Amino acid sequence: MPPTSVSQKAQQGGVGGGGNAPEPQRRLQRSNAKVDRNQAQVGALMRTQAKRDLLSETKEERESWLQTKKDEVLTDLVDAATKELTDNLSAKMTKVVNAQKKQILESARVAVQQSIDASQHAGEKTDLKADTLVSESDAWDEAAGVATEEAGKQVKQHGAALKQAADPAFKVGVGVSLKTADRQKHLEKVASEAKKLIDTKAKEIETTLAVDVEKQTTKDRVVNAAKAKVSSSATTGVGDEIKARHDNNQTLESAVNAPVTKVAEEIRSETKTYLEHGLGAHGTGWFRSTQFKQFHAKMKEAARAKGHAMTDAAITEKRGSGGGAQGKKAEFEYQTAQAHILTHEAAKLELREIMTTFAGDLLTQTNAAVNVEKPLHDSGTAAAWAVLRNDPANKKNETAASKAATSAVKAAKPTVLKDFHDKAQELKNAYVKADIAADPNAQDAKNNDVISQKVDKGFDEREKDGEKFGKRMLRQAMEAPSAGKGLEMVGKLIDAATPQVGDETTLEVELKIPATHGAFCYFTVKGSAQRSAHMELGIEVGFGAGWETWGLSARGGFNVFLKAAAHDTVNAMQLIHYGAFRNLTHVSNSAANFWAGVTDAKKTASKHDDEIGKTEQAELWAAMTEERVFGKDKEAFVEVGGGI
Known part of the structure; x- marks a missing residue:
């Protein structure tokens, strides 16, 4: 049991005893009370001191x-x-x-x-x-x-x-x-x-x-x-x-190559056509620029000069080898005139071929300066790869890549075509539209370059590949369509109908010969033919001329009766042709000249002084016919009756 404190003991004694406490006990109580007071004062002091320290911090x-x-x-x-x-x-x-x-x-x-x-x-x-x-x-x-x-x-x-x-x-x-x-x-x-x-x-x-x-x-x-x-x-x-x-390059190439090739060919073809038109390979038109028309006119002039020179050379060569000999002089002179007439048109057509070749040369230069395939190929592969890159092994993606490539190449065409066309235009204009503001003589210089380097050389180069130009003109001179050719066709019909001596036939044929600008000349042949030692023809020829528009025609004319005989049908028909010509000279020089197959004098030579007039052309033809028929057959004749 724990010991008992003093204050406890004092409290126990006081409880157990009665009456007033003894003195020692009272002293103890007083002492305890004092301690209690001291403790209370210390607590109060401590509380007061703490508050005072916080409020008074520095x-x-x-x-x-x-x-x-x-x-x-x-x-x-x-x-x-x-x-x-x-x-x-x-x-x-x-x-x-x-x-x-x-x-x-x-x-x-x-x-x-x-x-x-x-x-x-x-x-x-x-x-x-x-x-x-x-x-x-x-x-x-x-x-x-x-x-x-x-x-x-x-x-x-x-x-x-x-x-x-x-x-x-x-x-x-x-x-x-x-x-x-x-x-x-x-x-x-x-x-x-x-x-x-x-x-x-x-x-x-x-x-x-x-x-x-x-x-x-x-x-x-x-x-x-x-x-x-x-x-x-x-x-x-x-x-x-x-x-x-x-x-995946092979797959991409398969997707791109076909559309690139197709579009590249389209670009070159379109540009080639542009160059051909720009150089006059297809002629000219009212809508073309003045500079182009001047260029084209000069090229035609140069081509015709070259053509006539080559025809003259062929004539000279043939004359030296017996052309124009006795009995054929008139025929040869007529043939030479006709050759020059044909040269006028043929030289223009030759020029077109030369200009077409020239356009090809410029296209080659353009192709060397502008790469067509690369931008098309790049556009196509970029589009194809954009589709293919996420899953190259997927076959569906390959199909989609091909479609994407085709679309991309087509979309790139206008830009590539413009670049290609611009370069071609630049090269073409250097010849056709030189900068005359910078140099007034620039166009003439360029024209002369084309004439010497392209036109003249073009004629020479083309002769290496076939019949010489001049000789071709001489050969074609006697093959040109005319009224005489029409009559020769009638002659063939007569030969077919009267193959044997003693045969007779009647015929009626209408022929129409185109003139120009819708105009035409026509003639009808009615009569009989009898084959004996000579071919005798009795023919009524109806002449006329008119204009044809939208399939309709209006015409007027006259008839003339001709009788002719010669050793064969061809010569007999030539006499009919000749007789009709002589009859027409009394009616209309224009009609007679057309009947003789003449053309504009300007088409007979490259120089004005060398031109052959229409009447002169007609007489050359008549002289040739006289020489050809009457020279061979002294008994040949032609009689003309009727007419106006």
């Missing part, structure tokens, strides 16, 4: 306490100010980056192209477009991120200044009562003051940054950083892309 003590709270207060305030500054500066730098977007992306394209060129397949036609790879990447998003990064770096440099700006707020002000101010309330006041100081400093910094961002050095730094970031992003994975593209 300024230094309060500031020391505030410093312990400084980081806690400033972190949020500085972060908020920093974010706002960064956002504002980032917006300004984004504008700087956007303003140089073209330059930045071009830098990325260059980097990508360098990556492509540096690949192990650089020597092959991978047809990968740097533009496509850059646009397919997230490169531009990277550029936007650079603006934020650069803004953050700039603002971060001012972080210490923002914190320092709040220092005055963490000092105990003169008006602060340390006896009545609660620490927490004081801290809230300090935080409010710190925010004001930080905001003020942030505005100063923002002004400084706004000025700095407009400096060229700052812009260059930001743009260069964007270039580096975008280029790095764009080139990521280029190597893998190139390898995959290379591995």
Whole structure:
């Protein structure tokens, strides 16, 4: 059992005894009461002293306490100010980056192209477009991120200044009562003051940054950083892309080759046609330019001069080898005149062939200067690869890639055609439309170049491949369609109807000979024929002329009776032709000349002084007929009756 305290014992004795306590006990009670009072006083004193110590802390003590709270207060305030500054500066730098977007992306394209060129397949036609790879990447998003990064770096440099700006707020002000101010309330006041100081400093910094961002050095730094970031992003994975593209090259070529070949041929064909028209290979028209008409006229003049010269050379050669001998002089002279008449038109047609060849030469030059296939091929493969790259092994993708390639090549055609056409036009105009403003003699010089290098040489070159031009004109001179040819056809009908001596026949034939511009001449042949030792013909020929429009004709004329005899039908019909001509000379020189097959005098020579008039042409023909028929058959005759 624990011992009993003194005060307990005193309390027990008092309880057990009665009456007043003895003196020792009273002294103990008084002593305990004193202890109790002392303890109460000490507690009260301690409580009073503690309150007095808090309310009377020194300024230094309060500031020391505030410093312990400084980081806690400033972190949020500085972060908020920093974010706002960064956002504002980032917006300004984004504008700087956007303003140089073209330059930045071009830098990325260059980097990508360098990556492509540096690949192990650089020597092959991978047809990968740097533009496509850059646009397919997230490169531009990277550029936007650079603006934020650069803004953050700039603002971060001012972080210490923002914190320092709040220092005055963490000092105990003169008006602060340390006896009545609660620490927490004081801290809230300090935080409010710190925010004001930080905001003020942030505005100063923002002004400084706004000025700095407009400096060229700052812009260059930001743009260069964007270039580096975008280029790095764009080139990521280029190597893998190139390898995959290379591995599927055969599939892509299969998809692209056919449409490229087709469109390339279309471009060249269309350009060839343009060049042919531009050089006059298909003639001219009222809608053509004055310069072109002058060029074309000079080319025709040169071609006809060359043609007539070659015809003259052939005539001279034939004359030297017996042409125009006794009994054939008139025939030869007529033939030479007809050869020159044919030369007039044939030279123009020859010129068209030469100009067609010239157009081909210019097309070859254009083709050497402008690559048609490459841009078409690049467009087609880029489109095909865009479809194929995600799943090359999928056969459906191969079909889709082919369709994409075809569409892309067709879409690229106008641009490629324009480039090709522009070059062809430039080459053609150098001859047809020289810059006479810069040099008044330029067009003449170019024309002379074409004449000497193309026209004259063209005639010479074409002779190597076949019958010489002049000889061809002489040969064709006696084959030209005319009234005489029509009568020869009638003669063949007569021969068919009267094959044996003693045979007789009657006939009625109508022939129409085209003239020009819808006009025509016609004649009807009615009569009988009897074959004996000579072929005797009694024929009524009806002559007329008129104009034909939309299948309708209006005509008028007259009839003449002719009787002729010669040793064969051909000569007899030639006499009919001759007799009709002589009859027509009394009616109309124009009709007689047409009957003789004459043409415009301008078509008989390249020079005016050498021209043969229509009447002279007709008489040459008549002289030839007289020589040909009467020279062979002294008993031949032709009689003319009727007429007007």
